[in-house]
Amino acid sequence: MIPLCENKLRDLAEKFPTKGFWDYQGRIRNEGLKWNHKRVKRVYNKLGLNIRRRKKEDYP
DSSP: OHHHHHHHHHHHHHHOTTOOHHHHHHHHHHTTOOOOHHHHHHHHHHTTOOOOOOOOOOOO
């Protein structure tokens, strides 16, 4: 299951690069795949797909 999960996440990341984990998980669920979100999140982090968040600027 893990290689299939990795491939699916890579495909989604290529199609929708600005989306995050929960969008990918929702798309996986809509396709009928009942994968545990904790396992998918672990693979997502392992692949380094986490989106960097912009830090708010500090004003003096």
